[in-house]
Amino acid sequence: MKNNFLLSLSLLAVFSACAQQPGDNPGVYSPEKSAVPKPAGLVADADNAGLKLPAGFGAIKVADGIGRARHIVVTQQGDIYVKLMRAVDGKGVLKLHDNNGDGKSDATTGFGNYGGTGIAIKNGYLYASSDEEVFRYKLDAKGDVIAPLQPEKIISGLINRRQHESKSIALDNNGNIYVNIGAYSNSCQERDRQTGSMGMKPCPILDSAGGIWQFKADKLNQTYGDGVRYATGLRNVVGLDWNSQANQLFVMQHGRDDLHNIFPALYTEQENADLPAETMYALKKGDNAGWPYIYYDPFKNKKIQSPEYGGDGKKEGSSEYVDPVVAFPAHMAPNGLLFYTGNMFPAKYKNGAFIAFHGSWNRAPLPQEGYYVAFVPFENGKPSGKWEVFANGFAGIEVVTGTRGAQHRPCGLAQGPDGSLYVSDDVKGTIYRIIYTGK
């Protein structure tokens, strides 16, 4: 009897030691620390799933034709949750499972009859967004959703006027969730995208969109009044991620379109194709990135006043707006951002940023750009070198002249428990898993 009691006491002690590792944020979902299915048997596809990768990397086509796969997240057990832009057969969230360990999904289940983009896992919950709401679902110890038909509604009533409607999400380590609310406009003109139409002053869209809003991750039924406009002047952010080293939110803005079409006297077609930069920002609460009043010129390395607001292509924009930390070529549409914390890839990739570029359309009549996953090295939460193309070949053709010609377009990124990098494609619904084999 006494013995038994002692045993259970020491068992208890062992349990609590496991649960409360030093330095571990209590209750934080930490995939790396648990037993992980061995990737030993993993073999890259002979054609690397059609991708061009740096030496030593390979790719596996995990799934194909599953619907318009937007953002993705991988559980500690290696299952993939996919948010579909439109529900297929009433299922807007899919779970892909691999029974035999060959890296290919062989059991798909789903739930959630809504389309959307955002998906994330934090503190034992799966978060998923429609274009107006954010829901969450409790996960069990196996990473399965316990009550797929009874989600908790965390946020609702977010503005959706079709343009830039994705509500992407990211969570910090302090109980907050960040939601992108894209501007339902290109450049806040009185008449959207019409030649010569000037900008509204002040831009009324910024009250309810064109920024990142912060909400509580565990409070139900929040709407605008419960949230904080964390950062503004961001036209549309689809890719965003919390950087735990910098303890800061990083976002990728989709820069404005149509400089030539709206102001043909000020911008040539070539300038339209090359301006403005797609920009990465490291945000602090209260930051203003300046949309629609300015855009970022990657050749001058300057903020330039928008022509809708009196700019002429040269006049500099106000210094009250924050500068980007990285500038990429125009119109490439960054849809996914992921800071890599895994151990599978070589050291250079640790803590660096992967960006999924969906690929351009607004460079026409010039050839389109993007359609690849890029990488930026980071040190101590800051970019430490030039960006490079990491994974290419998604489009399946050398030169994309019309966007419809691209066979796959990278959209979401996720990291597996073994350090694999997952990429989703929202054209054909392909899920890629990129592994490092050193060969």
Place this chain on the structure above:
Amino acid sequence: MKQKALMALSALALLSFQTAPKKTASASAVNKSNAATPAKTTAGNAAVMERGKTVYLTQCLACHQVDGGGVPHLNAPLDGATAVTGKDKAKLITIVIKGLKGVELDGEFYSNAMAPHPEMTDQQIADVLTYIRNSWSNKASAVTAAEVKAVRAKIK
């Protein structure tokens, strides 16, 4: 003070901009004259097609693209679209003059809005519609300036 300047400098260096990887020279620009090869048309003649193409390049191409394929989920395709080659020319004329937003087309929805083009002349609208009805894989009868005029009078 000096430190600050140095920091700003290195921040600038980090913000180094790189251009996208180079593509083959031949592909560096789409030759406008090849932007779309007009299919043989039953009704429209070559001059109308040339004029229509000029309008298309300046007013429509940015969204509907060089190949008329549009942008998936964003801008509707014109190549292969039921309405574009359909009998209801008044509908097409109205779309160009008044724009279009949030309407289901061939089972798809598009996020962008199509801006109205009321400033275009009857002849320009007739030419561009004849052009899109007879380019890429499309083949349909021409639209005349008189037809545009009649429709414009009704929707005003």
